[in-house]
Structures are given as structure tokens and as C-alpha cells.
Amino acid sequence: MRDEATVSEELWKRLAPLIPVRERRFRYPGRLPVDDRAALEGILWVLRNDVPWRELPTTLFGVSGVTCWRRLRDWAEAGVWQKLHEQLLAECNAAGLLDLHRALIDSSHIHALKGGSETGPSPVNRAHPGSKHHLITDATGVPLATIVTGGNRHDVTQLIPLVEAIPPIRGRRGRPRRRPRYLLADRAYDHVKYRRLLAARGITPAIARRGKPHGSGLGTQRWPVERTIAWLHQFRRLRTRWERRVDIHQAFLSLACSIICLRKLRGSF
Structure with a gap:
């Protein structure tokens, strides 16, 4: 659990600047959006444990599986996962690890x-x-x-x-x-x-x-x-x-590749 928490923290530091800024609605603002960090934790939980989205423990993360799925989809459409992978590859290259x-x-x-x-x-x-x-x-x-x-x-x-x-x-x-x-x-x-x-x-x-x-x-x-x-x-x-949608499965695959790159930076292999 300590290793997972460290990976999550280091991923979040790199992912947060890549997430598109939401357009603020003034007339009909609706409910406050769920925290992006919590959504990332839920996505990582599904990636590691292969649980159905509906069975994501909401009490543990404070976010529903549907919301995590939507963030995974939206960030994939914005190219966030690919950018994250490229950034970690650049860090590995700068450290002489490639x-x-x-x-x-x-x-x-x-x-x-x-x-x-x-x-x-x-x-x-x-x-x-x-x-x-x-x-x-x-x-x-x-x-x-x-x-x-x-x-x-x-x-x-x-x-x-x-x-x-x-x-x-x-x-x-x-x-x-x-x-x-x-x-x-x-x-x-x-x-x-x-x-x-x-x-x-x-x-x-x-x-x-x-x-x-x-x-x-x-x-x-x-x-x-x-x-x-x-x-x-x-x-x-x-x-x-x-996943019936290939872009969702590709997003999981890109995220897993980013975690492997992060482990390389940490000297795990």
C-alpha cells in the first residue's frame, strides 16, 4: 500500500498540470465537480484490481465509478494519458535511463x-x-x-x-x-x-x-x-x-505504461 500511495502521489504531480481547465458556468453552475485527485485514485484502483465500475468502493474514494469512467474518457479525449506517458519518457531520457x-x-x-x-x-x-x-x-x-x-x-x-x-x-x-x-x-x-x-x-x-x-x-x-x-x-x-470502446482500453494501457516508466525513474527495475 505504501508503494501504491507513492506511485499515486508522483503520478498526480505530473498529471495535474495536464488536465484541461473546466469552463466555469455562472448562470447554472450545478453541483461542484468531484475532485480530480479522487477520480485518479478510483481509476488506479480499477486498473490494479479489475473491479466493475459500479463496484468501486465509494466510501473509500468519495467518488462513484461512473464519475471515474467519465474522467478516464474525458482525459483520453483530451490526450492527457498520452502526454503523461511522453513526459515520463522525457524524464527517463534526461536521467540517462533509456x-x-x-x-x-x-x-x-x-x-x-x-x-x-x-x-x-x-x-x-x-x-x-x-x-x-x-x-x-x-x-x-x-x-x-x-x-x-x-x-x-x-x-x-x-x-x-x-x-x-x-x-x-x-x-x-x-x-x-x-x-x-x-x-x-x-x-x-x-x-x-x-x-x-x-x-x-x-x-x-x-x-x-x-x-x-x-x-x-x-x-x-x-x-x-x-x-x-x-x-x-x-x-x-x-x-x-x-471495455467495448477501444479508446477506454487504450487509456488504461497508456496509464499502465506511464506507471512502468515511473518505476524505472524510481529505480524499481
Whole structure:
């Protein structure tokens, strides 16, 4: 609980300046809005414990689950979660904690029991509705960008979109960096077309070849991205997709990535 409280406090210091200022209504002001800090606590509780919004303990946080859901949605529409992630990446870069020379890429399947956008018949779960988390990290496993797609989308189709999704990473003098020098991936990403697209962007692909025996040696360098996927799944809300709206699920995913970046800053890994 002490670690969670510290993470919440440090997240709030960075999140508060990013929240849009509400327009004040003078003629029909209505009730006072719920405190944003309380809403953040409720959102973190749902992310960590995967409880339905209606079962959020109101007496504990002083805010209803519906209000927390609305804040999560509104802040996602305002780009707050993405800005928070980019700010923490810049802090990691300024502290010399990012290795952007190499990038690692991988994906994971999750169940999507309620369906919705960006879902599809999962090839690993008897064609039940599912989604995929596509993730790209630096060489140490710090998440740089994530994409949510249907469970039936092939991994290689998201290779270039993931590379393009890397934000300009600031924190050091000079032009913000957006491209790694090398990209490491397993054999699911082996395709001549995508190797050429990476090379055209100045990125050298280090991708295991299909049809070749296992033992390429890339696993000794790729394991941090698999560890980060395991960390993401420690947030119980990300193990199963309950949200029909993909933007809500993406907001949870961005928040989890921000927490991992914060742990990196604190020296937790």
C-alpha cells in the first residue's frame, strides 16, 4: 500500500498540470465537480484490481465509478494519458535511463468478452472475440508505444505502425529522437516487405528468420519486452478486455505504461 500511495502521489504531480481547465458556468453552475485527485485514485484502483465500475468502493474514494469512467474518457479525449506517458519518457531520457539504440517489439493476446471495436476471432482461443496488445520498448524494456488491434490481426501488420507511433522523446539537448538504430523481433515479423520498409526508415532489422532452427541468439536480447508484457498483465484490468470502446482500453494501457516508466525513474527495475 505504501508503494501504491507513492506511485499515486508522483503520478498526480505530473498529471495535474495536464488536465484541461473546466469552463466555469455562472448562470447554472450545478453541483461542484468531484475532485480530480479522487477520480485518479478510483481509476488506479480499477486498473490494479479489475473491479466493475459500479463496484468501486465509494466510501473509500468519495467518488462513484461512473464519475471515474467519465474522467478516464474525458482525459483520453483530451490526450492527457498520452502526454503523461511522453513526459515520463522525457524524464527517463534526461536521467540517462533509456537505451534508444535498440528497440524491441512483441504482442500478446487477451480475451475481449464483450466484443466491441478492434476485436476479432482469436486464433489461440477457439475463435472467441479477442484483442492484441502490440508493444514496442527500448532495449531495457521501457514501453515507448502501444497499439490495440483485433485478435485476428497478424503481428507483422503492426510493425510499421508501432515504429511510427513512437513519440518524439525529449529530455536531452538536440533534436528529439524517434527512430531506433536496430529493431529486434521474433520470426512472426519476418517478411521481406517490412524489412525493406524498416531499412527505408534507417532502421536495421534484427528479426529471426522463418524456417530456420531456433537458437538465433535474439532471445538473450529480446527478453525485456516479454518481461514488460508480463508487467502490463500484472494490472488485472489489462488481462481481459471488458471495455467495448477501444479508446477506454487504450487509456488504461497508456496509464499502465506511464506507471512502468515511473518505476524505472524510481529505480524499481
